[in-house]
Amino acid sequence: MVNEIPSSFPFIEGRGEVFCRGCLSRNLFSALDLGELPIANELLLTSVSEIEKFPLHLRICLDCHLGQVADVITPERIFRDYRYLSSMSSTFLKHASDFVNERVHEGMFTPNDWVLEIASNDGYLLKNFLPLDIKVIGVEPAENVAEISRVLGIETISEFFSSELAIELLHKHGYPKLIIANNVMAHVPDLIDFIKGLAILCGPETQISIENPSLANILIGMQFDTIYHEHYSYLSTSAVSTLSEKNGLRLSKVEELAIHGGSNRYWLSKLAPGSFIHPSVDRVQKFEIDSGLFNPIEWENYSSKVSTILNDFLAWLRLGRENNRRIYGYGAAAKASTILNAIDVDPTLLLAIVDVSLEKQQRFMPPHGTKIVSPQDLFAADPTDIVIFPWNIKAEIATYLRSNLGENVRLWCAIPNMHEIPSK
Numbered sequence: 472m473v474n475e476i477p478s479s480f481p482f483i484e485g486r487g488e489v490f491c492r493g494c495l496s497r498n499l500f501s502a503l504d505l506g507e508l509p510i511a512n513e514l515l516l517t518s519v520s521e522i523e524k525f526p527l528h529l530r531i532c533l534d535c536h537l538g539q540v541a542d543v544i545t546p547e548r549i550f551r552d553y554r555y556l557s558s559m560s561s562t563f564l565k566h567a568s569d570f571v572n573e574r575v576h577e578g579m580f581t582p583n584d585w586v587l588e589i590a591s592n593d594g595y596l597l598k599n600f601l602p603l604d605i606k607v608i609g610v611e612p613a614e615n616v617a618e619i620s621r622v623l624g625i626e627t628i629s630e631f632f633s634s635e636l637a638i639e640l641l642h643k644h645g646y647p648k649l650i651i652a653n654n655v656m657a658h659v660p661d662l663i664d665f666i667k668g669l670a671i672l673c674g675p676e677t678q679i680s681i682e683n684p685s686l687a688n689i690l691i692g693m694q695f696d697t698i699y700h701e702h703y704s705y706l707s708t709s710a711v712s713t714l715s716e717k718n719g720l721r722l723s724k725v726e727e728l729a730i731h732g733g734s735n736r737y738w739l740s741k742l743a744p745g746s747f748i749h750p751s752v753d754r755v756q757k758f759e760i761d762s763g764l765f766n767p768i769e770w771e772n773y774s775s776k777v778s779t780i781l782n783d784f785l786a787w788l789r790l791g792r793e794n795n796r797r798i799y800g801y802g803a804a805a806k807a808s809t810i811l812n813a814i815d816v817d818p819t820l821l822l823a824i825v826d827v828s829l830e831k832q833q834r835f836m837p838p839h840g841t842k843i844v845s846p847q848d849l850f851a852a853d854p855t856d857i858v859i860f861p862w863n864i865k866a867e868i869a870t871y872l873r874s875n876l877g878e879n880v881r882l883w884c885a886i887p888n889m890h891e892i893p894s895k
């Protein structure tokens with residue numbers, strides 16, 4: 472079902488020396504050490520199961536400006552049982568259809584063009600091309616997720632993207648007009664081979680669109696809960712520009728998007744002398760430097776702010792317990808896992824955590840077996856307070872919860888600091 476780790480990459484099993492996965496430099500500084508945490512999407516089968524923990528330590532390369540956590544977990548372990556479906560969020564679905572409509576409106580496609588999406592998930596994006604008669608191919612390593620998109624009629628290859636797969640695709644189909652890689656580069660252990668694969672498939676007219684949460688938002692937006700083992704890399708514009716040029720591509724434009732709490736869309740094309748570079752590339756790189764993104768002292772201050780946020784959240788939960796509040800969590804995904812494990816939450820503080828995914832319900836969130844329940848269970852439990860962990864879609868979730876629980880339930884977010892979500 473999944474590929475082997477490419478042997479060319481110095482993959483570190485355990486706690487050995489750390490290399491930059493963008494440029495192989497050893498010149499990294501410590502940005503945030505969250506201690507030892509479980510793998511975010513590994514849920515417990517019983518409330519008393521043991522869980523294995525691994526270091527979760529964000530470091531930033533001073534040479535190419537890539538952020539990363541060390542390579543302690545293999546992709547096979549993380550993605551063998553992947554449960555995330557993009558189509559579960561209406562926000563993501565609209566974002567995907569808007570993207571396709573914009574490209575069509577620009578006149579990007581002619582009749583023989585084809586589109587490649589890497590990490591095409593359940594077909595949430597590529598399905599928008601089907602009524603337009605534009606050929607699409609998806610690459611999605613999680614077989615269970617790939618199968619959903621095949622049912623929609625999308626040709627989907629169940630492999631990790633690599634330079635080897637890129638050569639195969641090029642021989643079979645020629646250069647694609649558009650390559651889309653959304654929220655995948657963070658998950659790639661061998662980033663150099665991934666970028667080489669993009670370069671192989673990038674013809675003179677190919678445009679590559681890469682969306683990824685930006686490292687700047689972890690620092691500026693206090694989004695430390697987006698750091699987890701599944702996210703090996705944390706991209707900055709500066710890193711994307713450097714890695715692209717080293718591998719025959721050019722970063723030609725950056726768009727700043729609101730989705731996922733602040734993502735960048737990087738447009739890459741073939742590196743050619745005199746090719747046009749949009750002013751956004753220089754502007755965003757300057758912003759990153761001015762924000763202190765590559766300054767170790769800035770991150771030292773950040774670490775102490777993170778401690779304060781975690782302590783405040785824990786104190787709030789304890790106060791709620793003393794006052795007999797019935798506090799639940801919403802969204803048993805990676806963001807919740809990072810924050811709940813960092814403060815060692817137990818079920819006396821957070822009674823249960825709600826998730827719409829049937830596969831997660833009846834499992835338990837580490838470290839102390841907080842039960843994952845259905846929304847119906849939550850509604851029946853008459854909660855007084857709910858903490859929404861996926862703050863990037865909190866408005867959508869708040870509307871849903873209030874429509875079922877009325878206006879008296881109090882809704883909260885712990886990021887960027889503990890705050891109540893007002894009803895409109």
Ligand SMILES: [Zn+2]
Nearest residue numbers: 491494532535
């Ligand atoms: Zn580097």
